[in-house]
Amino acid sequence: MPSKLVIGLDGHxxxxxxxxxxxxxxxxxGACELLVVYVIEWSPFSFQxxxxxxxxxxxxxxxxAMAKERVVEPAVAGLTAAGITARGIVKHGDVADILNSxxxxxxxxxxxxxxxxxxxxxxxxxxxxxxxxxxxxxxxxTVVS
Amino acid sequence: xxxxxxxxxxxxxATAVSAQxxxxxxxxxxxxxxxxxxxxxNLIFAPLPGTSFPWIVMWLVVAASxxxxxxxxxxxxxxxxxxxxxxxxxxxPDDAGEVSHFQAxxxxxxxxxxxxxxxxVAVAVGIGGPGATFWMILAGLLGMASKFTECTxxxxxxxxxxxxxxxxxxxxxxxxxxxxxGLPGGKILAILFSVFCILGALxxxxxxxxxxxxxxxxxxxxxxxxxxxxxxxxxxxxAVIVGGIKSIANVTEKIVPLMGILYVGAALIILAVNFDxxxxxxxxxxxxxxxxxxxxxxxxxALIQGFKRAAFSNEAGVGSAAIAHSAVKTxxxxxxxxxxxxxxxxxxxxICTMTALVITISGQLIMDEATGRFVLNEAGTAxxxxxxxxxxxxxxxxxxxxxxxxPYVLAVAVILFAFSTMISWSYYGLKAWTxxxxxxxxxxxxFKVIFCIFIVIGAAASLxxxxxxxxAAIFAMAVVNIFCLYFLMKLVKKxxxxxxxxxxxxEIKAFKH
Numbered sequence: 161m162p163s164k165l166v167i168g169l170d171g172h173x174x175x176x177x178x179x180x181x182x183x184x185x186x187x188x189x190g191a192c193e194l195l196v197v198y199v200i201e202w203s204p205f206s207f208q209x210x211x212x213x214x215x216x217x218x219x220x221x222x223x224x225a226m227a228k229e230r231v232v233e234p235a236v237a238g239l240t241a242a243g244i245t246a247r248g249i250v251k252h253g254d255v256a257d258i259l260n261s262x263x264x265x266x267x268x269x270x271x272x273x274x275x276x277x278x279x280x281x282x283x284x285x286x287x288x289x290x291x292x293x294x295x296x297x298x299x300x301x302t303v304v305s
Numbered sequence: 306x307x308x309x310x311x312x313x314x315x316x317x318x319a320t321a322v323s324a325q326x327x328x329x330x331x332x333x334x335x336x337x338x339x340x341x342x343x344x345x346x347n348l349i350f351a352p353l354p355g356t357s358f359p360w361i362v363m364w365l366v367v368a369a370s371x372x373x374x375x376x377x378x379x380x381x382x383x384x385x386x387x388x389x390x391x392x393x394x395x396x397x398p399d400d401a402g403e404v405s406h407f408q409a410x411x412x413x414x415x416x417x418x419x420x421x422x423x424x425x426v427a428v429a430v431g432i433g434g435p436g437a438t439f440w441m442i443l444a445g446l447l448g449m450a451s452k453f454t455e456c457t458x459x460x461x462x463x464x465x466x467x468x469x470x471x472x473x474x475x476x477x478x479x480x481x482x483x484x485x486x487g488l489p490g491g492k493i494l495a496i497l498f499s500v501f502c503i504l505g506a507l508x509x510x511x512x513x514x515x516x517x518x519x520x521x522x523x524x525x526x527x528x529x530x531x532x533x534x535x536x537x538x539x540x541x542x543x544a545v546i547v548g549g550i551k552s553i554a555n556v557t558e559k560i561v562p563l564m565g566i567l568y569v570g571a572a573l574i575i576l577a578v579n580f581d582x583x584x585x586x587x588x589x590x591x592x593x594x595x596x597x598x599x600x601x602x603x604x605x606x607a608l609i610q611g612f613k614r615a616a617f618s619n620e621a622g623v624g625s626a627a628i629a630h631s632a633v634k635t636x637x638x639x640x641x642x643x644x645x646x647x648x649x650x651x652x653x654x655x656i657c658t659m660t661a662l663v664i665t666i667s668g669q670l671i672m673d674e675a676t677g678r679f680v681l682n683e684a685g686t687a688x689x690x691x692x693x694x695x696x697x698x699x700x701x702x703x704x705x706x707x708x709x710x711x712p713y714v715l716a717v718a719v720i721l722f723a724f725s726t727m728i729s730w731s732y733y734g735l736k737a738w739t740x741x742x743x744x745x746x747x748x749x750x751x752f753k754v755i756f757c758i759f760i761v762i763g764a765a766a767s768l769x770x771x772x773x774x775x776x777a778a779i780f781a782m783a784v785v786n787i788f789c790l791y792f793l794m795k796l797v798k799k800x801x802x803x804x805x806x807x808x809x810x811x812e813i814k815a816f817k818h
Contacts, residue, residue: 200402202401202402204393204396204401204405204406204407204408205405205407205408206408207408207411207412207415207558207559207561207562208404208408208411208412208558209412209555209558209728209729209732210412210416210628210629210632210729210732210733211732213404213408213409213412213629213632213633214470214471214472214632214732215469215470216402216403216404216632216634217403217404217469217470217471217634218468218469218470220402220403221469223402224402251401251402252401252402253398253401253402261398
């Protein structure tokens with residue numbers, strides 16, 4: 161059974177570095193599948209208007225399609241072209257939670273993410289998704305700077 | 306943009322008119338409004354023959370009691386399960402990104418928590434005395450079963466369109482449910498409901514809100530003509546519902562829950578400071594519930610006010626919540642029914658009771674120390690209050706006697722609540738409108754413009770006729786909705802039996818999160 165590595169992308173340039181690191185590891189390991197994951201930040205406890213609720217299903221489909229088209233599919237195509245087995249996953253939820261639960265479910269060896277590109281006020285209060293992941297993950301995490 | 310500049314020019318030229326003319330404009334709007342709506346209001350609030358008890362109040366309470374018994378006290382049996390559903394214990398992680406139970410509940414609550422809890426309770430306690438609170442709580446508890454029934458049907462019979470959007474509500478379940486049962490008249494009843502829903506949206510969901518928001522603002526900055534507030538509100542609502550300026554709605558949706566928490570927090574602080582009087586206040590509530598303590602109309606007065614305000618505040622049986630709840634993502638329509646039964650509990654049993662306790666403890670209601678009975682005002686229509694306040698201003702004065710600066714926070718809360726309720730009801734009204742006239746940009750725009758015009762009328766009219774019409778329109782929805790629920794409730798019973806047996810057998814399991 162090939163090893164699996166989960167790579168978390170954030171849609172920014174820093175995600176490319178995580179991807180490049182994953183590629184190097186996959187080449188070293190040999191039989192290795194890369195799971196390229198993009199998480200759309202979403203909380204089931206947020207507040208919305210009735211109209212937003214009525215259109216939510218449609219928006220969700222659009223968000224997933226856009227994330228696949230712009231982030232995940234180009235990354236998977238690049239990896240496949242380089243001869244690496246790769247699979248793309250797009251999910252809604254909390255970034256740290258989702259990356260960890262996918263890794264557990266898939267039996268991945270480790271999670272590779274780039275150093276957080278978020279900043280500002282929210283980060284000071286809630287911490288970045290990367291630091292949350294590092295603190296709570298049940299799988300080894302590599303943070304690429 | 307051109308419309309904005311026209312509105313601005315209009316308001317500026319109108320401001321130039323002398324103050325005398327302006328006052329008479331308000332008075333004229335008021336008089337015309339009362340004349341037009343009078344017969345409708347009288348019909349809805351007609352008393353039962355030989356009594357002073359409005360038949361509509363009986364209609365709501367009897368329905369809530371029947372649903373409570375028919376579903377075997379579902380509001381108590383499934384209360385714990387409802388909490389678990391809201392927490393997301395039974396939500397499939399693969400559905401993340403869809404509307405959660407919590408979101409559907411929060412959206413529906415933002416449509417109901419608002420002025421009913423602040424102004425409505427003050428009206429109830431002002432007229433019916435603290436005893437009205439007892440009947441309000443009872444009506445709230447029974448109303449949970451009505452809400453459960455309508456929201457289950459709302460999800461079960463919603464329309465899901467190919468583009469992924471959904472539309473639901475009584476008009477859909479009445480039509481489809483009647484068809485399924487082979488009953489005639491479903492379409493006509495659905496149309497009738499939609500007509501009343503549009504009136505309700507323009508009345509309680511709009512004019513009453515605009516009116517009380519104006520009362521609140523003018524209470525702080527001094528008296529000025531209501532239509533000015535109306536035009537400003539109409540402008541902002543127009544920007545959101547027609548202009549699609551989501552950011553305003555988004556900000557409100559985030560601040561409103563905060564305001565709700567702040568309101569309950571302030572009430573708790575006042576109650577904590579006066580904890581020695583809580584026992585006395587409850588004593589007043591119980592004594593007043595059965596004796597009337599000299600309020601206008603005595604025991605029956607307290608009971609009518611309590612039931613009326615509870616229904617107006619939590620809208621159980623009215624059908625509006627079924628529209629809001631129908632967007633949830635679930636494979637089991639009944640789960641949304643369970644979640645929705647929390648709504649009257651939070652809205653009426655918790656928040657309304659807080660308001661009533663604070664008003665009772667504050668001493669704003671004037672009591673004759675010697676007899677322990679309330680003193681009536683000169684007209685004999687309500688309990689005399691310190692400074693002759695009623696509605697929002699009574700609540701404001703009551704909170705102000707505990708926390709001196711709180712009336713300012715309350716003013717902001719009232720304005721935001723009014724705004725968020727208007728946004729919610731503009732959606733409910735719109736759904737009824739599109740049910741009648743079809744979905745389409747022009748049809749939607751016509752309704753939205755009418756909605757904005759009514760904001761101006763609501764702000765300019767005086768409280769009496771507005772509150773009467775608002776109540777009447779919302780209760781008219783309940784006449785049709787509850788009539789139909791009696792026929793449709795067996796469909797809900799089938800769902801309930803199936804779900805509870807699968808829950809008991811372990812077929813329906815909580816997800817591991």
